[in-house]
Amino acid sequence: VKIVVFEAQGEEGLGVMLDDLRFVALRDVDSDLPENLIQILELENGLDRLRDAVGGQPPVRKLSDVVLKPFLRRPNAMWALALNFKTHIKETGLTTSLQFPHIFLRTSASYVGAGEAILAPDPAVARAFDYEGELAVVIGKTGRYISVAEALNYVAGYSCLNEGSVREYQIHNRQFGLGKNFEASGSYGPWLMTPDEFGDPAAHTVTTRVNGITRQKAPLDDMLFSVAQVVSYLSQGYQLRVGDLIAMGTPGALLPAEDDVLGRDMSQQYGPFKIPGLVHMRPSDVVEVEISGLGVLKNLVEASSAKQIA
């Protein structure tokens, strides 16, 4: 099942997709389920109850009539992985442990949904604003000390994610800190797809396009640490909670084509690394993260509010 959170007439609601264009809104059918995905996941057989509630011959809505929002409302933790693809490790020249995943955190406010704009920093603040196409994992069951073999049983589903990063701030100090947490700098969506539909995460591919040009494309089995390994690792110290999100890391840039002037012009790169085929996100760009078999997360980039120190 594919679950969305949408906004229509100023109100947020939960929906279940019928295909990639149409959905049934929970509020349009007779149900006492909460309009909150984390709360539904916390219910016994919550997803089955949701599926039942929207079954039958309910009214059908079109995605094009609503705005898709982030489907998680401030979970306890939004984990993210640095340097989890060999191609990205190589292009940055950075080091990472081969024994332990490279973990940091983002806040809810750093992500928007599939129907909202990503905000590019005012150029007076930062210019090296980079996309990172990734697989997002959402936890569906509380757990501690989870083995790698059991780990995927704790996953509620998957989504596409753009882990927008502000490179100048990321290298201000050794911890990424603010550079990974600019306001509305990333996105996830369009929906949560449950594991019964998605299957083995390692069997899929992540692709990132900017204005229609493919900038990243990699099989998800190229990850240094698998979804199961990361879930197991986190549970050694932390009790995973329903609604926690894990951004699994991004692959390296594709080499630009012969006639790709922008992708070949590294003089327009303002970050710490000059990488052929890397372009920064700028206002009016359209950035898509596609995960095969799941869907496409598409965001317009808009300018953040202008810097004006009070």
Place this chain on the structure above:
Amino acid sequence: VKIVVFEAQGEEGLGVMLDDLRFVALRDVDSDLPENLIQILELENGLDRLRDAVGGQPPVRKLSDVVLKPFLRRPNAMWALALNFKTHIKETGLTTSLQFPHIFLRTSASYVGAGEAILAPDPAVARAFDYEGELAVVIGKTGRYISVAEALNYVAGYSCLNEGSVREYQIHNRQFGLGKNFEASGSYGPWLMTPDEFGDPAAHTVTTRVNGITRQKAPLDDMLFSVAQVVSYLSQGYQLRVGDLIAMGTPGALLPAEDDVLGRDMSQQYGPFKIPGLVHMRPSDVVEVEISGLGVLKNLVEASSAKQIA
């Protein structure tokens, strides 16, 4: 004003301290204010309305009859600073930028309140579990692009904080990740003290005691980056939100006294640094973080659940 969140008969409530031992519970007086500190801070003149609501001749409760809980319920961001005291930079031998604060994030689940136990990891998982006595800052007003001169106007108040850290996990990779986010590994409290009572943060002192022995003691003007500088820095990329917390970093260890056997025995240290006067937190320890003019945050350390891989 000093504000607490307490639990009594299984229910959480908000209270205003009369002195360091007695308080008035919002639920005991006639008021339509929410029992939620962030919601009160978001109201126009919320703190004044809270003060008015509990004024007069209301029923008085004793702190000793209740359990003090974390007074923030999952704010958007719990920021923290690494290496913000010269003495701590020196003792670790680590490097940090002198130009930009060293920022990372913790989750709500990593903190307990003043009446709850901090959880020490199972020794089979980790042993270098360290206290870090710190000043906590709570944001009271939404803001972006805040100047250093204006920054303290965005502060709702201050508290004591123990930024419990699991050193073995902190050095698993370059980002601190899980090492700063073990379940219930830190604490803040006992209350939020508003700036009108606390005054200039730089005029205070932070002290950490373990089982009555003073392990850290430093003036808060010894910080590399001041509260105002950090608030201003974060607001360059992030819209500060009501209820956001900032842990301002910890000072170095005090040299152990001649007869301090435990403090002098560095063979019992399991972390990356061997530091005279550093002791790890272990079950049954009592750890206190005191900030002068504010109060004492006192927590018992208990053993976390034992490691058992499912």
